[in-house]
Amino acid sequence: MDKRQQLMSELMDLCNEIIWLNKPELESALDGYTLSEIELIENISLIPNANVTKLAAASYMTRGAISKLTKKLIAKNIIESYQNAENKKEIYFRLTTNGQKINNVHQELHRTFLERDKEVFKNMTDDDFNTIFRFIGRYRQHLKNITV
Template sequence: MGFRDLLNKMVWLNKFKMEESLKGYKSSEVHCIEYIERNVDCNVTKLAEHFYMTRGAISKLTKKLIKKGIIESYQKSDNKKEIYFRLTEQGKAVYKIHEGLHNEFQERDKAVFEQVTDEQFDIMISFAENYNRHLDAEIKKQGIILSQNKLE
């Protein structure tokens, strides 16, 4: 419960500034923009896997972003079948605003993190990695169950 409270407080504190600075963009759109900027050759499949969304939902999202002029699609000369996405100049501007806000929030919270020892940090990272692996295994199990249910 403590971790959930912590995350909820961070989201609540950051929400107003994010919404004000990124008016006209939904959280899912901004995070999609961020992922595309940080990863090479993003396609619908990569985005769907990363965000745990269906390919159909990602297709809708990317079409909205293309219509807004935030991303553009492209194909590689050696693979005309696959469609990839990259940010436009307008998309890069949105990304920079989002990154600036994250930097501002990190600066705000810096005093807390400066007090954390290397040992404490390593323990927290280890816990987060272990919990992440556990959740990945649970998601994989659910995927198997879901695919089995579809067969029945």
């Protein structure tokens, strides 16, 4: 196996291990919500004037899938839709109070996982982080160029 294959294999294994380890805690704390719904809630909290197009791009989902998920979350009173006075055509989404509570639980889980894993990061230098960020950035740009 060459180094490229080994790196990709290790990255995939790492991602799968993290998901496998975190999944039970996520499912317990956020019972009744799918991982796609939780991701959408998080993206709505982060993206100003979140609409279907922005959410689809951020979630790597189709606009149709986002439309279905937003309808489910509106029915659960987790998000609400709104329109800006300047643009009555476009529909945007924001979290309700219930949605913000769910997002807060999710963000607290992220903090818990970072605390659990702090040992891995404690000896990393800025150069170590920057090398990894550069690699990920180059790889993501490469993938975007392929799909454009």
